[in-house]
Each structure stands twice: as structure tokens, then as C-alpha cells.
Amino acid sequence: MPRPAEQDAVSSLSRGLALLELFSMDESELSISEMARRAQIPKSTTHRLVTDLLEWGALERGRGGVRLGVRLFELGSLVPDHARLRELAIPFAHSLNQITQLTSNLAVREGNEIIYLEKISARDLRVPHSRVGGRLPMHCTALGKAILAHAPVPFIERVLSEPLVRLTPATITEPEVLRRELPEIRTRGVAYDIEESQLGLFCVGAPIFARQGQVIGALSVTGATSLDQARRFSGAVHAAANALSHALGAPLSPSTRYAGRRVATVTDIS
Template identity: 55%
Template sequence: MLARAFRLLDAFTPDRPELSVRELAARAGVPRSTTHRLVGELLAWGALERGGRGVRLGVKLFELGAMAPTPNRLVESASAHLHTLREVTGLTANLAIREGDHVVYLEKIGARDLRVPHSRLGGRGLLHATGLGKAILAFSPQADVDTYLERPLLSLTRATITDPDALRTELARVRRAGAAFDLAESFDGLFCVAAPVRDRRGFAIAALSVTGATARSQAERFAPAVIATARALERALSSAAS
């Protein structure tokens, strides 16, 4: 029953933040009678709240998420670095970690003039289709990379790398350069550059990037600033751990 409750919560998306019980049952694949009962329990607990035409995620989930220790410590350490990176580049600065086959955006320091659609705070992106994801994959244990490349690589744009051998070559380039690029691979017309944030073993625990470059040459121009910021964050995290 707990798994079904999780499926109900996972049915909400940024474009559908509010759902009726009927819609919720259909999207989660849970019988309507069961959905109705679980919705009542989730409302009572605070995981859901009533909206104008259905239910939506409740404040209780936000309160629980705010207590997650690792992301919070990471965001606190990264905040000043991301603000500086945004000021230096004039682009949106991002911080993300890996969760399964995706990156999850923990922080975004926006640039006012950025009009190209891109992900939201708390949103997800495919590892192989984002600069952040490729930066993390390139500095992950080889077994993790091999497991990821065993599954089909979805195409988001015409530029998305979907061939496993081509992606291996790209990840090798990222390891040599210390930076990964998203050259209109997640959204048409959107370019970004990312760098890994590594632990003492050299494995990526997160990545940061700037998003909003309008050409490859512009993204490449900002690579040194992104790499330097990632290294500064690594030193800050190491000092905090000590």
C-alpha cells in the first residue's frame, strides 16, 4: 500500500501540479477506490492539500525535504560560489546531484535576461543529455557508467548523444578537459558548460554549471570560470568536513 501512495505522489508534474482523484488514479495506475482512500489519508497527514479543482502536493513534503541533510549542506556551501559565478558570466548558475538516471537541480541562481526554456529548481534532466549529467558521469565509477550505457539513451533534440560509444568518447573528453558541454542537447538553442564537484577519491558528488549561452564559443569561453568555481566548492566542502 505504501508503494501505491508513493505512486500517487509521483504522479504530479510541473505542468500538472493539481489533479482530480480520477486523474490521479489514471496517471498513477491505482484503482480509483484505493486512490480515494489513500488521498484521504495523505490529506490528513499533510502530504496533499485541496486545491480549486482537485488536490496538490502539501507543505508537509516541503518540510520533510528541508530536513534532508546532504543536499542542504551542499546548497549552503555552494550558494555564495553560485552567486559569484552568475555575476561573472551573466548566465544562470546551477547546482545538481545525481539521482538514478537523472540529475536533480538543487539550486538555480537565475539571470534576468535568460529567455530560453530550461529546467526548474527541483526539476530533473537526463544524465547523458545535460552538461551537469555528463560531468557527473565522467567522474563516476566505471561500473556505474557501464550500467547506465546498457539502457537505451533517449533523444531530446537532434543533438542529443544516443550512441553509447559516442558517449564514452565524450565522457573521456570531459575527463581530460574537466568540463562538460550541453550543446543544444537538452533544449534546442540552449548551450551550457558544467564541471564536477568531486570528493577526495575524485568521484563526482555533484556538478555545477552555467546555462544560457547562445553559441558553442560562448559556452567554451566560460569553461575556466565554471571549473574554477567547482574547485573552490570542493575546497570549501573539504574544509567543512575536516
């Protein structure tokens, strides 16, 4: 049995992590009072935990409260599997950005969401809903749908059995509609998001495969709203994703051999 002191330490750690999880892209700075209210932790305890997190560097002071600190970014960049994929993918993402003059993105799956590992912004296009470390649901992003289309059937059904959040009027929230779209994605090699995750923007994404042919992530570009425009850039995105997959040791043209794959984790590249 854990000793009382050990139980207190675990409790403090859990509460500290819960405080860090309160921050989001839309709310990057919070007051201690607001953190205490949302986490349902006494204000005095929250103040003590925030002080510890500030000293360690997980938080830093802002104008009206506290925000996530650079120490977390430093630790995140050391995660070996994600760092390995990001390191290999950056030249391909840069090439996509230069060739298309659009914002390019690299993402992997985390649960039923995608998490952005890299984003290279176009000079004249702001994409506010995506950021490095940010998350979005798989079903409404080209990156997520590109990954989902190559997942095994049980995983697909698990995603489709859960509520599909609507982010815009164009978001697909009907499981049958998305179920019919996935084979089309596999056939053409790319997935489209036309104002499904953000009004005014399109995204075209293609899957990345690891050495055993498992889908491990996706590359995409984002631009102004137009399906025709998205189709114009689909070849470049597909070619870049295939080239990166080959660099990771995947078989050539893996999109033709998707049946029965599991959704890989980034450990499959090492």
C-alpha cells in the first residue's frame, strides 16, 4: 500500500497535470481563480500547484494570468518517435510549401484525433485552427480522413460509432456518408476537407506509411476554399507523401495494399 506521503505526491501530480490540460488553442492564458473553478480544486491548492509549475517551467506568467511554459515545448521536442518522423518529414513539408505556396502540415493519429507535428505557413494565408501540438477530430480533416481510410475496419467502425462533432455547416456528421467516402479516398490516394474543419479553407491530405506498410500519419496543404484548387494540388501532396513513405522504408505505391492494416504508431519507423 502507498504511504500517505506517496499518496499526497501522486495526488499533487495528478492535480498539476489536470491544471495543464485546462489550456487550449482558444484559451492560452488563464487566471488562477478560473483554473481552480474549472478543475474543481480549492483556490489555495491551485495557487500552490501553479507556484510549483511556474518554478519548474511548465507555466509562465502572462498579462492576466499564466500560460504554458517553454519547458513543455522543450520536453515535447525530445519525444524520440515523433521527433524521428518530424525530422524525416520536414524536407518534404518544405518542398510542398514552396511548390504550392500553401500552408503544409504533418500530423499523426492520437486516439480519434490528429495531432499536428509540423506546420509550415504560407506567407499570405493564415490557418488559425491548426498549430504544432494542436488537435482536431479525424473525421473533419483531410489529414485525419487520409489516415482513417487506411485503418482496419474495427477501428473505422469504432470512430464512426462515436458522435461526430460538427465544426462547420460542411462537417460530415453522418457515419454512412463518411463510410462511403473512405473507399474513394483509398482509390484516389488523397482526402479532401472543403470547409469541413474551418470555413473559407480547403485541405488536401495523403497518408504516410511505415516500413511494413502501416499508415503512420499524413501530409497536407491548406488553401482558400475551392475543390478545383484542392484537386490541382492533389498530385503534389500524393507524390510527397509517397516519397516520404518510401524514405521510411514503406513499399512503393502502398495505397494499393491497404486491406487489413492496423493504424501504426510512430515506433514503427525506428
